[in-house]
Amino acid sequence: MLNFLTYFVNGISLGSIYAIIALGYTMVYGIAKMLNFAHGDVIMIGSYIIYTSMVTWGLDPLLSIVIAAAGCTVLGIVTEKVAYKPLRGAASSLAVLITAIGVSYLLQNLALLIFTANPKSFSSVVSWDGISLAGGELKIQGVTIITIITSLIVLLALQTFIKKTKQGQAMVAVSEDKGAAALMGINVNKTISLTFAIGSGLAAIAGALLCSAYPNLTPYTGAMPGIKAFVAAVLGGIGSIPGAMIGGLLLGIIESLSKRYISTQLSDAIVFSILIIVLLVRPTGLLGKKVQEKV
Amino acid sequence: MLEIKDLEVSYGMIKALKGISFRVDEGEVIALIGANGAGKTTALHTITGLLPAESGSIRFDGVELTKVPAHKIVAMGMAHVPEGRRVFANLSVLQNLRMGAYTRSDRDEISRNLEMVFSRFPRLKERQNQLSGTLSGGEQQMLAMGRALMSSPKIILMDEPSMGLSPILVNEIFDIIEKVKADGTTVLLVEQNAKKALSISDRGYVLETGRIVLEGKASELLNNEQIRKAYLGE
Numbered sequence: 001m002l003n004f005l006t007y008f009v010n011g012i013s014l015g016s017i018y019a020i021i022a023l024g025y026t027m028v029y030g031i032a033k034m035l036n037f038a039h040g041d042v043i044m045i046g047s048y049i050i051y052t053s054m055v056t057w058g059l060d061p062l063l064s065i066v067i068a069a070a071g072c073t074v075l076g077i078v079t080e081k082v083a084y085k086p087l088r089g090a091a092s093s094l095a096v097l098i099t100a101i102g103v104s105y106l107l108q109n110l111a112l113l114i115f116t117a118n119p120k121s122f123s124s125v126v127s128w129d130g131i132s133l134a135g136g137e138l139k140i141q142g143v144t145i146i147t148i149i150t151s152l153i154v155l156l157a158l159q160t161f162i163k164k165t166k167q168g169q170a171m172v173a174v175s176e177d178k179g180a181a182a183l184m185g186i187n188v189n190k191t192i193s194l195t196f197a198i199g200s201g202l203a204a205i206a207g208a209l210l211c212s213a214y215p216n217l218t219p220y221t222g223a224m225p226g227i228k229a230f231v232a233a234v235l236g237g238i239g240s241i242p243g244a245m246i247g248g249l250l251l252g253i254i255e256s257l258s259k260r261y262i263s264t265q266l267s268d269a270i271v272f273s274i275l276i277i278v279l280l281v282r283p284t285g286l287l288g289k290k291v292q293e294k295v
Numbered sequence: 296m297l298e299i300k301d302l303e304v305s306y307g308m309i310k311a312l313k314g315i316s317f318r319v320d321e322g323e324v325i326a327l328i329g330a331n332g333a334g335k336t337t338a339l340h341t342i343t344g345l346l347p348a349e350s351g352s353i354r355f356d357g358v359e360l361t362k363v364p365a366h367k368i369v370a371m372g373m374a375h376v377p378e379g380r381r382v383f384a385n386l387s388v389l390q391n392l393r394m395g396a397y398t399r400s401d402r403d404e405i406s407r408n409l410e411m412v413f414s415r416f417p418r419l420k421e422r423q424n425q426l427s428g429t430l431s432g433g434e435q436q437m438l439a440m441g442r443a444l445m446s447s448p449k450i451i452l453m454d455e456p457s458m459g460l461s462p463i464l465v466n467e468i469f470d471i472i473e474k475v476k477a478d479g480t481t482v483l484l485v486e487q488n489a490k491k492a493l494s495i496s497d498r499g500y501v502l503e504t505g506r507i508v509l510e511g512k513a514s515e516l517l518n519n520e521q522i523r524k525a526y527l528g529e
């Protein structure tokens with residue numbers, strides 16, 4: 001039982017990281033209607049920034065995360081401006097998708113060039129050891145707890161931003177109808193930029209948590225979590241913020257438990273099989289809704 | 296107030312507007328009528344910047360609009376009720392109305408404006424917390440009009456506000472347009488329902504495959520032989 005709980009809690013923690021990444025995927029998809037396959041690599045860049053700032057420069061972990069979030073925000077805005085915006089409207093969505101894959105390789109190769117392929121051992125941004133329960137039988141690591149709390153804060157902050165602020169409402173409007181949003185006076189391009197900025201900033205936070213839990217940083221670190229977060233976003237219903245959260249958590253829990261009870265090698269296959277099954281039953285994902293249109 | 300000169304607009308190789316000119320003076324209701332595909336929606340979209348003009352000019356209160364991006368138009372005092380309503384389905388009625396006042400920051404004025412819209416559309420007030428996507432077609436049309444009025448515009452462009460509505464609702468919508476005019480707001484009204492549109496308008500223009508083929512006082516157009524045959528079904 002304790003064993004189960006340990007894996008379950010770890011699953012929630014891993015799922016929280018997927019959720020934070022998935023939020024970025026889902027927001028960008030909702031607003032720019034594109035799958036930003038380079039999103040996972042933004043996590044990796046963010047992690048390298050934290051690594052450099054913390055290990056090389058010896059800065060405070062929190063400050064390092066702030067620097068990484070700022071760096072990734074800029075990276076997100078710049079890639080959108082340079083690579084995706086010129087393709088918007090005119091080009092097919094396929095062109096945008098291929099460009100995103102190109103950006104993904106570009107970021108990986110850039111990291112390869114600067115940091116080489118040698119894994120960097122990341123030191124956790126969380127120094128707290130955590131708690132032991134049940135007389136020391138059940139240990140929950142500090143980073144696990146911090147990860148779960150962080151993702152909850154992120155979700156709440158994001159929901160509040162979208163529901164309560166003018167900019168957040170503008171995001172919803174743009175995600176539904178860019179033309180009508182422009183007629184309201186909303187600057188659509190700026191809103192898309194802002195979305196990329198938020199998604200990329202969140203990626204930096206996810207990077208910090210990911211590398212604290214799995215302290216092995218290479219240029220390919222972001223790729224797999226990126227894909228799984230994408231799966232989480234689709235599972236929850238792409239475009240839906242609560243959906244990304246639930247999809248992420250489910251994915252993390254399933255992955256963790258299937259590693260324990262089924263097979264470590266098969267855990268990824270199981271994760272993807274579940275995606276396929278869910279999509280067969282509910283093509284719009286768990287919380288995805290069909291767009292209602294009235295004529 | 297609004298002056299369009301030799302406006303040409305194309306979709307790729309297809310020329311949808313082949314040099315149209317018309318004007319709307321302050322306080323007027325102007326009807327722009329024409330059959331399906333004549334280019335009415337294209338004209339409105341070009342005026343509010345959703346489509347680029349190929350050549351020609353659009354002047355609003357002396358300012359050239361052809362180079363102004365769409366999101367800057369509403370703050371200049373021009374609102375557009377687009378064809379097919381296009382309300383934000385995932386936002387509530389109230390949130391949609393607030394979107395209409397997106398560029399404004401004068402809180403008191405906005406709430407006064409909101410009360411005005413609610414008094415004009417009591418049904419919106421009853422349903423203010425309902426998601427707009429679940430409103431009926433007529434309610435959505437009212438919301439789209441209310442949303443446009445929330446910007447407190449000098450001129451309001453309406454694209455087929457009566458489309459798909461029952462006769463009673465059509466009358467209601469036209470009543471509201473008359474009230475909007477009575478409040479001093481200028482109206483450019485695109486309609487297929489030529490008879491109704493002309494009956495509440497000061498002047499009218501008839502658009503046919505990208506060209507203005509007829510213009511004049513609304514009362515004259517209503518009695519025009521050509522129009523009676525082509526658009527009034529008589």
Ligand SMILES: Nc1ncnc2c1ncn2[C@@H]1O[C@H](COP(=O)(O)OP(=O)(O)OP(=O)(O)O)[C@@H](O)[C@H]1O
Nearest residue numbers: 306309311329330331332333334335336337338487
């Ligand atoms: N996005 C588009 N791409 C290509 N052609 C278009 C596009 N939109 C409109 N057109 C064409 O431009 C012409 C004018 O269309 P427009 O929508 O302005 O007509 P309309 O007068 O508003 O018609 P309706 O009364 O049916 O709404 C039509 O021939 C139409 O097929």
Ligand SMILES: [Mg+2]
Nearest residue numbers: 335336337378
């Ligand atoms: Mg039309």
